[in-house]
Amino acid sequence: MIKNYIKVTLRYFLKQKTFTVINIFGLTFGLVCFIFMAVWVWDEYSFDRFHENKDNVYQIFAEKDRSGESVIVPYASSSLVPLIKGEVPEVKTIARAFPAHAVFAKETMSVSEQGVYADSALLQIFSFPLKEGSLDNAFKETRSIVISTEMAEKYFPGQSALGEYIDIVQEEKQPYKITGVLKKIPYQSSLRFDFILPYQHFEDTQRPWWKSSNKYSFSNFNVHVFIETVPGIRRADIDKKLTAVLTRHSIAETDDALFAYPFVDVYLRNDFSAGRNASGRIVYLRLISAVAFIVLIIACINFINLYTVMASKRHKEVGLRKAVGAQRRQVTFQFLTGSVLVAVISMLLAITLIEMLMPFFNALTSKHIALPYSSPLFIIVLIAGSISIGFLAGIYPALLFSSFSLLSEKQKLNIGGGLTGLRKFLVVFQFTLSIAFIVFTSVVFNQIEFIHNSDLGIKTTQILRHVLHGIRGKQQLYKEELLSIPGIQSVSFTEQDPLNTMNKNKGVLWPGKPEDNNTFFNVIQVSQDFIETFEVGLVEGRAFDKVYSSKLNSLKQVILNEEAAKSLGLDQPMGTELTVWGNKALVVGIAKNYHHQPLTQRIEPVVILCNPEETWNAYISYDQAYTKEILDKVQRVYKKYEDQYPFDYTYIQSDYRSNYASLQTVGWLSSIFTMAAIFISALGLFGLSAFLMQQRTKETGVRKVLGANVASLLYLFSKDFLKLVIISIVIALPLAWIYTDNWLSDYAYHFELEPAPFVFAGIIAIVIALASVVFNTLKASMINPAKTLKEE
Structure with missing residues (x-):
């Protein structure tokens, strides 16, 4: 039929x-x-759902100043981690992670790789099994390292990498023993890294001020913290206990809070600009x-x-x-x-x-x-x-x-x-x-x-960016040699990306600041040429003095954007003495508002602190007519000052567009x-x-x-x-x-x-x-x- x-x-x-x-x-x-x-x-929905314990894995977020202009960041204090582990019984395992960047050298090969400093518990929380080696022995030695399968094949083709040594260049070149090789990380993982280095050694040697001996350590939210909880917990209960640990151990009175957010949701809901009800992808x-x-x-x-x-x-x-x-x-x-x-x-x-x-x-x-x-x-x-x-x-x-x-x-x-x-x-x-x-x-x-053609109030075209690495401390000499290249217009150094500032805090003080003023300021540390390099307009005052030396003067120089000047609540902010992160600084100019974050967010108060000693990135502004010649010439100068790290660069216009x-x-x-x-x-x-x-x-x-x-x-x-x-x-x-x-x-x-x-x-x-x-x-x-x- x-x-x-x-x-x-x-x-x-x-x-x-x-x-x-x-x-x-x-x-x-x-x-x-x-x-x-x-x-x-x-x-997209399947990202991070391959982890065996995904239903019990959380990332700890910090909410600053709940009673005022609340700000949520995906970090917690490193010094709180051992306290949480000891005082919150619902937390079964806890691990810290912080981005790591290093150059790996083997024979004639020298390659820049991206990884993390992490506690060994990270591999217990997440399903990143070892192909070679054992978790118990992975981080017993100070200079031990766990690498990805891809890295093992790159540096040790056709042989086992376990137990071998490889040179790592950070501040100096040192040999590290490979104590583990990871299986290939699944494509649908938002956590991606080429290697894992022991976190505690990193903090001991490079971030000692993060330890609990520092009185500001508990309010310094600086590392990613992941936890695995016992099954069947209520998130509201563990949030209360996490915040209680923070409140109990903070030296100063705080209205900050911690909360646990399901890790499987972080990839899709990572925009907390509107509060804990996150959005995003x-x-x-x-x-x-x-x-x-x-x-x-x-x-x-x-x-x-x-x-x-x-x-x-x-x-x-x-x-x-x-x-x-x-x-x-x-x-x-x-x-x-x-x-x-x-x-x-x-x-x-x-x-x-x-x-x-x-x-x-x-x-x-x-x-x-x-x-x-x-x-x-x-x-x-x-x-x-x-x-x-x-x-x-x-x-x-x-x-x-x-x-x-x-x-x-x-x-x-x-x-x-x-x-x-x-x-x-x-x-x-x-x-x-x-x-x-x-x-x-x-x-x-x-x-x-509209996004691509908007006047951001800051220059985004014909600017090259690279990390300073070993050039730190020699910035002035490096800048002078770059400026001798035809077509180079200006060179500036910054501590972070001017188009994506990510350190909102209340660490700005001024005479007569009202007690109820809880304004968060975005602080960016820069060198003297910042205003000229990025062509930021000034409403009042002047750019940073090129010959001004904070070593010879008791005050550093600072420029406020219009929002920051308004937030001070002063009739005449020019000439005001501020305290920025403990630095005494003099307001020498008011800059026009510029977009320092994606266009989804409103322009906020920005404090531009002239502090060249604390800069990590070089920004090189050049004439478009010299585009083809600039790159090779800059690279040659770079290699004169930095022979360990490869010349990795980006164009900030590309970085800006990648946000969208x-x-x-x-x-x-x-x-x-x-x-x-x-x-x-x-x-x-x-x-x-x-x-x-x-x-x-x-x-x-x-x-x-x-x-x-x-x-x-x-x-x-x-x-x-x-x-x-x-x-x-x-x-x-x-x-x-x-x-x-x-x-x-x-x-x-x-x-x-x-x-x-x-x-x-x-x-x-x-x-x-x-x-x-x-x-x-x-x-x-x-x-x-x-x-x-x-x-x-």
């Missing part, structure tokens, strides 16, 4: 080749888009998930529309089947067989196309996604999805036609003769979604352009799948109009015989479709305005929403509708009336 149903269905599909191809291709295209977006979302995941389902819905609507009108031409077949005794359930099953068959074919074609396009998709999204054919769940979802889509598409015509009596079959009932109520609703629905898509994509790219990599990815995905939604909608409308015109060929012939011209036919046959599109525009544009306006509100600085994207979306929808109807109307009007008026 089923074999017969399939044979009859295929025979009918071959008879209606054009509409069958449109139907299959439209659904295939929609499935391709949906699956691509679904696997991207699933890949999860916003984009929800957006792309919505887009995925909308594209699938549009494709299914097309499928239902076209399959319904195609099925309406099978009235003779239904009548014949009923005449020979077919029951209603048999007719229903016949129609469902056809729709499920189309859905299965579409799914198979979609999987084939996805495999062909996956390398391009991975390149676009910087992913390593592959369809999980080995997963039974994935196969079940594909099969169930195909059957469900086919069932939903076929159930309406199946139930409709199986209910007809033989008499009504003879009368044909004109089921496909026009735009029925359901069909009108479906056309309006899919065009409403497509129009909204067009608007949103336009807004996303307008915001990206997720937005850029969402923009591209939205644009691609918006075009897909438009194409699917256009394809469906084309197929629907073609089918309806095919049913009105006799009417067209009669009208031509009676003198109707092409223009009148175009008006007659297009007005119904245009009405539906205009209804879609009326519904879609207000909804799109509300959503995009709300989306833009997540950015403290964004472009002003204007009518242009909405007008553009409406025009596109009308053009698509007209193009579909005009083509099919012209095609029908060119047929000789003598042929169209023949009896069937």
